[in-house]
Amino acid sequence: MTALHVRVSDFSKTYKTRRDEIEAIRAVDMDVRETEFVSILGPSGCGKSTLLMAVGGLLPMSGGRIEIAGQLVTGPRRDTGVVFQSPVLMPWRSILNNVLFPIECLGLSLGEYRRRAIELLEMTDLDKFRDDYPSELSGGMQQRVAICRALIHNPSLLLMDEPFSALDAMTRDAMNQELLRIWEEFKKTVLFVTHSIREAVYLSDRVFVMSPRPAVISRVVDIALPRPRDLSIEETPEFNAYVTELRQAIEG
Amino acid sequence: MENTKENGLANYLAVRAPQIAAPTIISTLLLVVWQVGVEVLNIPEAILPTPLRILETIVLRWELLLLHSWPTLSECLFGFALAVAVGMGLGILLALSQLFRVGVYPLIVAFQVVPKVALAPLFIVWFGLGMTSRVLLAFVIAFFPMVVNTYAGIQSTDPIMVRMARASSATRWTIFRKIEFPTALPYIFSGLKIGITFAVIGIIVAEFVTAQEGLGYLIVFSEGNVDTPMLMAALIVLSLIGVILYAAIGGLEKLIIRWDVGQKM
Numbered sequence: 311m312t313a314l315h316v317r318v319s320d321f322s323k324t325y326k327t328r329r330d331e332i333e334a335i336r337a338v339d340m341d342v343r344e345t346e347f348v349s350i351l352g353p354s355g356c357g358k359s360t361l362l363m364a365v366g367g368l369l370p371m372s373g374g375r376i377e378i379a380g381q382l383v384t385g386p387r388r389d390t391g392v393v394f395q396s397p398v399l400m401p402w403r404s405i406l407n408n409v410l411f412p413i414e415c416l417g418l419s420l421g422e423y424r425r426r427a428i429e430l431l432e433m434t435d436l437d438k439f440r441d442d443y444p445s446e447l448s449g450g451m452q453q454r455v456a457i458c459r460a461l462i463h464n465p466s467l468l469l470m471d472e473p474f475s476a477l478d479a480m481t482r483d484a485m486n487q488e489l490l491r492i493w494e495e496f497k498k499t500v501l502f503v504t505h506s507i508r509e510a511v512y513l514s515d516r517v518f519v520m521s522p523r524p525a526v527i528s529r530v531v532d533i534a535l536p537r538p539r540d541l542s543i544e545e546t547p548e549f550n551a552y553v554t555e556l557r558q559a560i561e562g
Numbered sequence: 563m564e565n566t567k568e569n570g571l572a573n574y575l576a577v578r579a580p581q582i583a584a585p586t587i588i589s590t591l592l593l594v595v596w597q598v599g600v601e602v603l604n605i606p607e608a609i610l611p612t613p614l615r616i617l618e619t620i621v622l623r624w625e626l627l628l629l630h631s632w633p634t635l636s637e638c639l640f641g642f643a644l645a646v647a648v649g650m651g652l653g654i655l656l657a658l659s660q661l662f663r664v665g666v667y668p669l670i671v672a673f674q675v676v677p678k679v680a681l682a683p684l685f686i687v688w689f690g691l692g693m694t695s696r697v698l699l700a701f702v703i704a705f706f707p708m709v710v711n712t713y714a715g716i717q718s719t720d721p722i723m724v725r726m727a728r729a730s731s732a733t734r735w736t737i738f739r740k741i742e743f744p745t746a747l748p749y750i751f752s753g754l755k756i757g758i759t760f761a762v763i764g765i766i767v768a769e770f771v772t773a774q775e776g777l778g779y780l781i782v783f784s785e786g787n788v789d790t791p792m793l794m795a796a797l798i799v800l801s802l803i804g805v806i807l808y809a810a811i812g813g814l815e816k817l818i819i820r821w822d823v824g825q826k827m
């Protein structure tokens with residue numbers, strides 16, 4: 311069994327708006343091991359992004375503690391990469407320079423990482439677009455660029471917030487397959503937020519089910535499907551048994 | 563977003579030719595009507611000279627026109643540059659500093675309500691009839707669109723983009739330089755275009771009032787002499803300067819902003 315990578319203990323978050331206070335997350339506990347693929351599954355608005363952003367150090371917490379590799383999270387960390395729901399590419403930068411953006415921010419050598427950026431783009435089949443602007447790429451391609459950008463500085467933890475939810479079903483399947491391929495190759499810890507049950511089952515080692523506001527983790531399901539997984543696994547009874555189990559968990 | 567790279571020039575001309583031809587034909591037609599109308603109706607030159615007469619004036623008295631164009635152009639650029647530097651600086655400070663937003667923004671808005679042209683006599687009292695007064699008038703007029711557009715441009719930054727940058731360990735300064743400023747650039751360029759137009763207005767009004775030199779001065783001087791052809795010649799040279807300055811900024815914009823600005827992420 312591999313070492314503990316992310317530990318969330320008694321995390322709570324209350325948003326204070328001008329009018330009132332919204333208790334988004336009441337108390338969440340969560341342990342993620344190194345190289346594990348974990349999904350956070352729940353309906354829209356239940357607080358999945360809130361939890362993920364807090365793990366990324368991008369959100370002030372109201373209570374509890376979050377540790378990554380044994381260290382308390384106090385802000386964004388260089389060993390973490392984030393992929394958002396939209397690609398969030400800078401329209402004024404070429405694809406290659408978008409991928410290299412974190413390297414500039416971290417003050418690392420651009421010359422050294424250029425090679426790696428091109429390799430990542432080759433791996434995601436985007437190499438020939440490296441000098442194009444983002445607006446010339448489709449939504450799925452843009453999201454692949456965003457994944458390359460999140461991986462460029464070789465983080466050990468990848469946080470993904472519904473990265474494929476804006477894509478059509480076929481592109482989404484392809485992206486899921488590609489994500490697993492990348493994950494098998496790089497062996498990163500992935501925290502993946504989704505509201506799609508099938509996506510969660512297909513990708514994950516474990517699925518954390520989140521209840522609606524104020525959120526708690528209502529269920530943790532181990533997905534003991536063999537790897538590497540192929541899309542055909544979605545036709546198997548084992549797969550569908552997990553889907554049913556999770557659906558029941560969500561519906562309470 | 564069509565890919566015009568491949569069949570470049572031919573395609574470009576096919577699209578552009580009617581766009582260029584139509585206004586050319588219409589303006590030529592108008593000039594002909596003007597020329598013939600003035601001749602047929604026997605309108606006195608002091609009221610409305612013919613286009614050919616104005617052209618003749620420009621050709622024959624170009625030295626005088628040039629003599630007065632130079633101060634207008636240089637003072638205009640000077641006032642504009644000042645407005646760009648101060649306006650952009652203030653716009654950036656407003657966007658980045660809560661203190662400035664609360665303390666200074668209301669003052670700027672209040673100041674905007676003042677019709678700046680009305681400040682010309684005051685500037686003369688303070689700074690005399692020289693160049694300083696004229697440059698300052700151009701400055702105060704061109705300044706506001708620069709502040710507002712810079713500020714609005716930075717404000718238009720997508721918060722998700724800022725979050726992405728923070729996730730990449732960007733500092734506040736990096737976020738400004740690499741996210742907010744490029745986001746604001748299209749806004750800044752429209753500010754520059756409005757600003758240069760305003761600066762020309764400022765200079766001309768100041769030249770009317772100070773009556774020392776420049777095309778504005780030439781215009782009021784010609785009016786005093788009932789030299790309407792010269793007045794209109796000066797007007798045309800002035801318009802030409804305005805168009806060239808505007809086009810220069812437009813060209814710079816095309817050079818710098820090569821990405822698709824309509825793209826919303």
Ligand SMILES: Nc1ncnc2c1ncn2[C@@H]1O[C@H](COP(=O)(O)OP(=O)(O)O)[C@@H](O)[C@H]1O
Nearest residue numbers: 325327332334353354355356357358359360361
């Ligand atoms: N900045 C915010 N201010 C106030 N309320 C917020 C803010 N962000 C999220 N919320 C609220 O917190 C709850 C959880 O939001 P979120 O984490 O985005 O959910 P999810 O990602 O699961 O859709 C929602 O009800 C949302 O309205």
Ligand SMILES: [Mg+2]
Nearest residue numbers: 358359471472
């Ligand atoms: Mg969300």
